Amino acid sequence: MRYRYGRWSGGADPLAPPVDLRAAVDELGREIMEGASPSSALRELLRRGVDGTRGLDDMTSRLWQRRSSIQRRHRLDGTLSEVRRLLDSALEAERRALFPDPSDDARFREAQLDALPPGTAAAVQELSSYDWRSSEAREAFSQIRELLGRELLDQRFQGMKEALSNVDSDDVKRIQRMLADLNSLLEAHAAGSPDTPRLFDDFMRKHGDFFPENPRNVDELIDALAARSAAAQRMMNSMTDAQRAELSALSQQAFGGIGSQLSTLDSLLQRLRPGEDWTSSARFRGQDPLGLGEGAQAMADLAELDALAEQLGQSYPGARLEDIDLEALERQLGSSAAVDARRLAELEKALRQQNILERAPDGSLRLTPKALRRLGETALRGVVDQLRSSQGSRDTVSAGAAGELMGSSRPWQFGDTEPWDVPRTLRNAVLRSGSMSLDVVDLEVSDTEHRTRAAVALCVDTSWSMVQDGRWVPMKRTALALHHLVRTRFRTDALQLVTFGRYAEAVDIGQLTSLEGVWEQGTNLHHALLLAGRHVRRHPDAQPVVLVVTDGEPTAHLEPEGDAEFNYPPLPRTLTKTLNEVDALARLGATISVFKLGDDPRLAEFVDIVARRGGGRVVSPDEEGLGAAVVSDYLRSRRRR
Structure with missing residues (x-):
């Protein structure tokens, strides 16, 4: 028998790679961190498409072009x-x-x-x-x-x-x-x-x-x-x-x-x-005359194009990509459009089935812990890359240079001082060469961790200036990176995330990731440090570490009855109450590091006072270097202990 091979033309390519969920989650994460809801972020992803798959906007545009072409070319x-x-x-x-x-x-x-x-x-x-x-x-x-x-x-x-x-x-x-x-x-x-x-x-x-x-x-x-x-x-x-x-x-x-x-x-x-x-x-305003049958078909095509545009728009209640009539789409735009629509539907379905998106109790979509871990991993990798490229330093996300064995291992890298994992090293040699001949690529070292614990409070400014000046996403990416580092490498540490605008609030990583910027006056660092102090006191056996990310001096404080008082320029009472909380944290042994964004001279003067009284330091990174600065300071505080 003789066989001939050619381009596949029977619909979706059976050998095409599956949709890239990791890239899709990263895209969703970027949209959500910029303030979009998970539902709107998913719609935006499907509208734009992903690598190798055209989005709904592209298909809709081609539908309207075809509709216009029918009317421009023909007469009845x-x-x-x-x-x-x-x-x-x-x-x-x-x-x-x-x-x-x-x-x-x-x-x-x-x-x-x-x-x-x-x-x-x-x-x-x-x-x-x-x-x-x-x-x-x-x-x-x-x-x-x-x-x-x-x-x-x-x-x-x-x-x-x-x-x-x-x-x-x-x-x-x-x-x-x-x-x-x-x-x-x-x-x-x-x-x-x-x-x-x-x-x-x-x-x-x-x-x-x-x-x-x-x-x-x-x-x-x-x-x-x-x-x-x-x-x-x-x-x-x-x-x-x-x-x-x-x-x-x-x-x-x-x-x-x-x-x-x-x-x-x-x-x-x-x-x-x-x-x-x-x-x-x-x-119809063209020159090509249509007979009655052809004219009726043209009108049927226009109606089908309108229906497809509505399906691709996904603007009606309960819209799903499974609603798209793939046969009609193929008739109007060709087989490649039907393949793209089918892949987008598979992507939407996979994001739900692979535990990337879930329904909140109020019925809205939200990212699952699995998706948040993926975003944290991506954010931390970006931080590590920055740390590696700064002054020739090597990866600082090691689980520890000494301490208790964690039961896990990793390939040896130049400069590692952890003990060898001998059984795994020998197994690697046998699998590689079939003998006990060792090579440097076979070496594995045991992960270790310090048994000392840290109670870490990351306080992030969520006032409108953070959104306005492009610091919103870097702030969220920093929190994701630190959260992922603590959860995967320093599991005994207790991390609390605190947001502060007019009021402060302790939030989980999912809430912070999906937090939308709102027009709100006030930078209530006093309230944030109060919450950080409560977190530190709940962990008396842990070393307290307080990290503050802000781009403005305190302009609000919390009154005893629970109301926030705002004033600009700051009232002396606001500054006094804030510094009192700095002193209270210092008495608990906490170090307060302030990451100052922007070049406000009044803010610079204030954070210098905080650093002196809180036993910490002031770091002035740019927006892209914020994550590396915060993670590096957190690791520095652990090494100091």
């Missing part, structure tokens, strides 16, 4: 133009046949032709009983009736025009019987007749070849016919009044008198499916 008078051409051809052939004849009859016939009304439909109607002298003219005129019949049928039954390329008397009789039986079936169904199922079966047995859709019951038959009939009506609505009048008159000249039967069919369908769009219209 194709059938009228073709009928006029055939009529002119018949008249010209008849005049050529009459010209050499000197008889009075020939002159009378010429006078009849000259007196024809200017309208196409009126001229065709008047010539319906004319006795043609020219066989060529008779043939051209008979083609008008055949054309009108085929176009009218194609307008209601897709593909009928091609199936009836050569119509004979038997075909006309079959079509007349089919239309009569169809109208009888629909009338019985509209009247609620219990015989409808039997009548439908009889109808399909006799006339099923007219319906390639192969409807299974009368409702499916009506749905298919009503959609096409409504498209035909919208096409008529889109024409000028003169064009509509011409076509209405010409339809009565179609072969077999089927025009009246089709009018009855349209009336029945409008009664049975009033929810279809029977009234709208569209403006």
Whole structure:
């Protein structure tokens, strides 16, 4: 046997890699940390798309371009133009046949032709009983009736025009019987007749070849016919009044008198499916003429494009990507668009099924702990990369240079002083070489950790200036990195996150990550240090560490009754109360490190006082270096202990 290999063209590529959930989670995290809700972040991700997969916005844009192209390229008078051409051809052939004849009859016939009304439909109607002298003219005129019949049928039954390329008397009789039986079936169904199922079966047995859709019951038959009939009506609505009048008159000249039967069919369908769009219209302004069948298909395409745009917009309640009609999308934009939509739906489904997004008690979406760990891991990796690149320092996220074994190990790196994990090192050698021949790549060292604990309070400024000056996301990324470091490397440490604006609040990492910036005046460091002190007192056996990230001096403090008092410039009472909490933390043995963002001279003066009285230090990183500065200071405080 011989085999040929080529590009896969049968839909989604079976060998395509799965959607990258890690990259998707990172994208979601960035949007959420910038203040978007998880629901809106997911919508934004799906709108933009991911690497290798175009988003909903791109597909929607292509839908509108295709819609505009249909209207720009076409006009709806194709059938009228073709009928006029055939009529002119018949008249010209008849005049050529009459010209050499000197008889009075020939002159009378010429006078009849000259007196024809200017309208196409009126001229065709008047010539319906004319006795043609020219066989060529008779043939051209008979083609008008055949054309009108085929176009009218194609307008209601897709593909009928091609199936009836050569119509004979038997075909006309079959079509007349089919239309009569169809109208009888629909009338019985509209009247609620219990015989409808039997009548439908009889109808399909006799006339099923007219319906390639192969409807299974009368409702499916009506749905298919009503959609096409409504498209035909919208096409008529889109024409000028003169064009509509011409076509209405010409339809009565179609072969077999089927025009009246089709009018009855349209009336029945409008009664049975009033929810279809029977009234709208569209403006066509192109040069390419469309026949009745082609025009109805164009209107059906426009309706399908509008429905797809609504599905891709996902703006209705309960919208899901599974709602998108992939077959319709493939018809309009090609197989690649259907593949992209399917991959986006798989991504949305995977984010829910892989425990990345979950429903909160209030019904909203939120990131799961698994997703937060992933974001923390990414944030910490960025911090580590910064630490590695600064002054040639190496990875500072080691679990400890000495202390108790943790039971885990890692590959040895240059400079490590931890004890070797001998069993794992030997196993690596055997797996690599099949012998006990050791190489440096086989070495593993045991993770250790200090048994001393730290009670760490990270206090982050959430006043509006943090949002306004672009410090909101770096602040959140810093908290994520520190949280992940503590949870994975220093599990015995107790970390509390405290946000402070007009008021302070202890939050978990999920709340901080999804926190939205709000316009709120006040930087209540006094309240934040109060909460930090409570956290430290709950862990009397731990070394207290307080880290403060802020871009403004204290402008609010907490009154005994629980209200916050704000004033700018700061009141002396606000500064006094804040420094009192600094002193209280210092008495507990806490070190307070302040990470000053911006270059406010009043803030610089204040934090210098805090550092002197709190036994800490002041660090002035830029926004991108904030995470590295905070993590480095936290590790420095552990090494000092």
